[in-house]
Amino acid sequence: MNRYEQDFTVFREAVFTGNYKYIRDNKKFNFWMNTGNIKISSIHSFKGWESDTVFLILQKHFDGDPTFNELLYTGITRTRSNLVVINLGNQEYHERMKKLVETYK
Secondary structure, eight states, X not given: OOTTHHHHHHXXXXXXXXXXXXXXXXXXXXXXXXXXXXXXXXXXXXXXXXXXXXXXXXXXXXXXXXXXXXXXXXXXXXXXXXEEEEESSOHHHHHHHHHHHHHTO
């Protein structure tokens, strides 16, 4: 850390005084597929893209969230081959997806 202390200080100052909208937009602009890197994205940001393998992390379903079904559908349809669903306590979608898995085994 001592070796790079000055570089880190310059970087930290640039980040804290930077234009966050510019940084976020630039990251999205440079989001390229097939680079061999893992992409982490919200479903909203991944619309229009596809990948061979998608890890979909489901949070608990919140009542009154009408877009949840649409987001789930969008997330599921982003994969070409492998879909890994990590369910963090959404019982309703656990039951629905269990039926889908049984149907398409």
